[in-house]
Amino acid sequence: MRDFVQKLMLGAPTIYFVSLIQVILYRGADITIVWPQCLALIAIGSAFFGLALCRFRKTIRTMA
Secondary structure, three states, rough: OHHHHHHOOOOHHHHHHHHHHHHHHHHHEEEEEEEEHHHHHHHHHHHHHHHHHHHHHHHHHHHO
């Protein structure tokens, strides 16, 4: 179960956000170091936005 939960949590944006902020605040890193975390946050955010948009459009369709 532990491995399953760890792999499942890789889809959570908080993991990438916390590591991104820690590296910037504690080490003074620039974008060349934190770009993988930024890309992960953008990808996860885009996926969540896409799912929300599909649900919104479906809800609007059923109301009309």
